[in-house]
Amino acid sequence: MTxxxxxxxxxxxxxxxxxLMTVENIFPPIPSELIMGMGGINVASGQMSFIPLLVAGSLGSTLGNYIWYMAGxxxxYERLRPFIDRWGRWLTLDWHDVEDMIAFFxxxxxxxxxVLRFSPLLRTMIxxxxGLARMNRVRFLVYTLAGTTIWNILLIGAGIFLGTRFQEEVDKFVGPLAIxxxxxxxxxxxxxxxxWRPRT
Known part of the structure; x- marks a missing residue:
């Protein structure tokens, strides 16, 4: 995958x-940290520019999240229950979890x-x-884009730091870090x- x-x-x-950032937010096992970090390394080496990289990554991430929002x-709300009943084991969710999630939201x-755009495990799930709670579409997009942009700035910055200081050694670390x-x-x-055990 690397x-x-x-x-x-x-x-x-x-x-x-x-x-990649669109796909990463649909299939979370693909790490955004690697994608945007590599982008930052490319900025450090002069192959990319910071602003276009940030725009591309943030818009891709927002689109991926929007697909999940629209799915919900x-x-x-109610049409989700048969899906959870069937696949809850692999999603590690039961219907009580879904109800709690909606209530918390x-x-x-x-x-x-x-806030959850900064959480590696929850930024896509939220x-x-x-969508299930029918959050205002524009508000969802604005909050998602804002949180994603800040997160990507941090990831690009980390990539630039690595690329600037360890340019000759970076290839040795990218593969193992991604793995x-x-x-x-x-x-x-x-x-x-x-x-995981379902609640009774």
Missing amino acids: QWILDTIAAGGYWGIFF RKMG QRHGHWIVF SLPA LTIVAVVGAYAWRVIR
């Missing part, structure tokens, strides 16, 4: 970043969409309950599946 990400960035440039909005307000990130995400998911 090589595919690197090849996509090399071949597609900013459009490659846009595509179109599906509707309604209690704490729409600001949670902005888009579904936002470590993916293994950690997959391992956390597997542990959650093994430990």
Whole structure:
């Protein structure tokens, strides 16, 4: 997967970043940290510019989240239940979890969409309950874009830091770091599946 990400960035440039960030927010195991971090390394080496990279990454991320939002909005609250009953084991969710998620969302307000953009595990998941709760579309997009932009600035900055200081050594670390990130995400998911028990 690491090589595919690197090849996509090399071949597609900013459009490659846009595509990868869209896909990353639909299939979370693809790490945005690697995508935008590599973009930052490319900025440090002069192959990319900061602002176009930030725009491409943030718009791609917002689009990916919007797809989840629309899925929740179109599906509707009650129509989700058969899906959860069937696939809840692999989603590590039961219907009580969905009800709690919606209630939490309604209690704490729409600001949670902005705040959770900084959470690696929850930044995509929150888009579904936002759609289920029929959050205002424009407000969802604005909060998502704002949180995503700040997060991407941090990731690009980290990439620039690495690229500037360890330019000759960076290739040695990119592969292992990407593998470590993916293994950690997959391992956390597997542990959650093994430990998960539906509430009665």
